[in-house]
Amino acid sequence: MQAWQVRENGEPSEVMRLTDVERPTPGDGQVLLKVRAAAINFPDVLMCRGQYQVRPPLPFTPGVEICGETEDGRRVIANPALPHGGLAEYAVADAAALLPAPAALDDAEAAALHIGYQTGWFGLHRRARLEAGETLLVHAAAGGVGSAAVQLGKAAGATVIGVVGGAAKAEAARALGCDVVIDRRAQDVVAAVKEATAGRGADVIYDPVGGDAYTQSTKVVAFEGRIVVVGFASGTIPAPALNHALVKNYAILGLHWGLYNTKDPKLVKHCHERLTELAAEGVVKPLVSERVPLADGADAVQRVGDGLTTGRVTVLPAPAEGTAA
Incomplete structure (x- = not known):
């Protein structure tokens, strides 16, 4: 072969x-x-x-x-x-x-x-406890991991802000259903998020990028918001300032989906059953x-x-x- x-x-x-x-x-x-x-x-x-x-x-x-x-x-x-x-x-x-x-x-x-959607489901529902009516910000929203989070966020009833790099990816993010799309190459991400949320910020931030994206997240996370750290596609692993998390009252949540395969495999199967239902409904694709x-x-x-x-x-x-x- x-x-x-x-x-x-x-x-x-x-x-x-x-x-x-x-x-x-x-x-x-x-x-x-x-x-x-x-x-x-x-x-x-x-x-x-x-x-x-x-x-x-x-x-x-x-x-x-x-x-x-x-x-x-x-x-x-x-x-x-x-x-x-x-x-x-x-x-x-x-x-x-x-x-x-x-x-x-x-x-x-x-x-x-499998991987992207399982990661999104565990990150948004198991770790961040995303609720209907909340605002979700997704970095790299047109990528493989980000696009899954966008669809799952919409399925959960959230308002979704997608951050992308370039006009083609902005178009893809809009097609995925993002309520607001921010092109980091042409816009100030922090200013754009604050404008879109009337200064409140995002309740949940889904970050598979790290680096500058994480720094931006800390500036736009809402009171009692949650930043879900999924990966470091930028190549830069941030060093969080925990005093900042303290004074702004937000949570930093790590997500290593692979651990669930050994720690709680029943949850992986449950997630797949839910994803299969959403696919049958046409909600995720x-x-x-x-x-x-x-x-x-x-x-x-x-x-x-x-x-x-x-x-x-x-x-x-x-x-x-x-x-x-």
Whole structure:
């Protein structure tokens, strides 16, 4: 089979190689999956660079989120067990963690439903306790993680402010349903948020960016607001001034979704059931901006790393994508 492999750390376009390899052999409790679609995530970029908290042994195949097919024909969503990631024709995954792919979504959309939407659901509902009528601010609102938070925020009855970088991403954020869109390249984010909220600020801030975005968040968080720290796509990890959180009376909440898989896996399945219901209702639908063949996998991962994409880019190893079951 064909698979992208990383044999040394560096930029994805430089270290990823499309190679002919043997199909992976499932270990105890694992299953072999035919990859129907793989969604590219920022952790794939970081793993290529050797900067992610999970460092699979070299060589490894990137791809942490897929829609796959079991040997008995079931269509499932899975997180492949590294080093046999999803940017390949076949991958392996833990059998106990497989989730049924929603019938309302095609393969690419189903592959993009898992990590970003689970992260959004846990971040907004489990950690921040977002309530209807509150104001939610989402940084990188047109990205894979941000776009999921926008849709989930709207589904929860929140007023959603989306911060993006560039006119094309602003258009995508509006299409996702943002009530207010702020282009950080053309507008003063802090001033724009204060204007949009009549000076009150945002009740919940969803931040997968870090760096300057986090600093802006501390200036526009409302009284008793919550800043949910999801990741650091900017490459800069902030050092919060806790005295500032004290005097402004806001909370800083960390979210590592992967921990729920080991600490409380029942919640992950409950979340998936809720996401499946929302997909069936048409309330959530992953923004899949590109569907590329396996041969273009390295270029796609690099563009995600460079911040040049909107929504999710998906890789389709098969000649033609299967339809929803």
